[in-house]
Amino acid sequence: MDDFDLGGPSEQDDEADVASTSDGELLKRAWRDEKAAPEILPYQEELLERVKEQVEFQEELIQDSQSDPNLETIVTLYKLDVDRIKFLMRSYLRTRLEKIEKHAIHIAGGDSVKRLSPKELNYLEKFCDMLDQYMDRAVLSELPATYNKLLHQYESEGKEPDMVPRPDLDTFVFARAKEHLGLIELDERGDENPVTITEGELFIIRYRLIRGFLENGQVELV
């Protein structure tokens, strides 16, 4: 019966209780974080692989039992379970694609490119090519030579690209502390006093300030 139970999540968060670390919950958290964060987050490859395997396993089971009219109710229950997981997976991947499209050039040119899955990387490359070609054909080729760059407003020579849409890290997000975070400096200018955040607290804050905590899994976005 437990063939497909792969022993749950890996190494990290061993102190958290079982309920919040089942793959279903982890996927939900990854989905929430991804949806709420302004920038693209690291692809949860292991988690997605595990979930995908479980979905396939369950779908086979459903397939096998579908013809049996006595099992109709049970099949419906299992189907709903699978559908709910699949919804999360789809929405998670779509949210990522949306971000990839929105910030394609920024992602391609920076460190966040490491956060993509191989398939997403492929998508990004093709998307960038298409964007480049399209912009060139539709607009840029008609402009004077000094203004016809995709990434620069004018005269690109030795200048940083200044026309790349970037995620706004100063977006405000709602977050919950998974553990004690201590004092958080709210303001680089120092005219706002730091605030202490303890475990379980819910707060709204600038994304940039909790970016590190999110990466370490110390906060989750809601």
Next chain:
Amino acid sequence: MRRLHSASQKRRWCFLTDAGGQPYQKQASVTPKMVTQFSAKSGHFLPSEVEFQAEDELIDIIPNFRLDALYMIKGEFGPFRPQIPTTVPIWLAVLLKKRGKCSIQLPEWMSVDELTSVIGREQEYAAEFQPVHYHYIEISEILFDCALNDIPNSYKVRALVEDLREVRYGKIQDGLKTVDNRQSAAKLNNLSAMEVNMIRPFFTQALAKFYRLGERDVEPQSQASQRPGAAGTGPAPQQRVLRRPR
């Protein structure tokens, strides 16, 4: 003494639902103009997506059928024996209920006593939110929708949940009025999922605007918005207690 769907409530619902894009409460007569269909972009959650999360919360049911345990991706549920209570996620309970296979047991926090006392506390301590179930709005809606006949005193319970929502909503509104331009974070302890989602568009955008305007503001202004000591535990001398919506 209470009308379930007073005019003011309906209007309020429009405000609540419009932000997320889609009416959360199916029965509410929201004027078509208010219902703008957004796709759920990143940074936003549709009310239906918040409800989706609530459906994973566990609830007790009393089945009237016999079935071995279900081994699902979300976990193991059952076994189901007639008249023996068991715990399942709400989505499963709803499905079984709709097929007439179980009755749903009202969660403890939805009892008349619990609701009355939490509303009392909510009114007594105007400065803070009482701890309630994180998904209390969604779960109560779901249960009113599909398991009304399992709720003892359902009329009363429904009125109380509405009251609770209203008291808390009033506090949220007052809290949002105190948002000021020197604020770049706020604690919102005990706010529920739907409440967070409701204030998300306004709150995040207001703070972002203030922040952006503040960036150009060079003179250091020391604001007197510090209230030392309030709810203070920390020995940190300079700790600012953030305003929370009151």
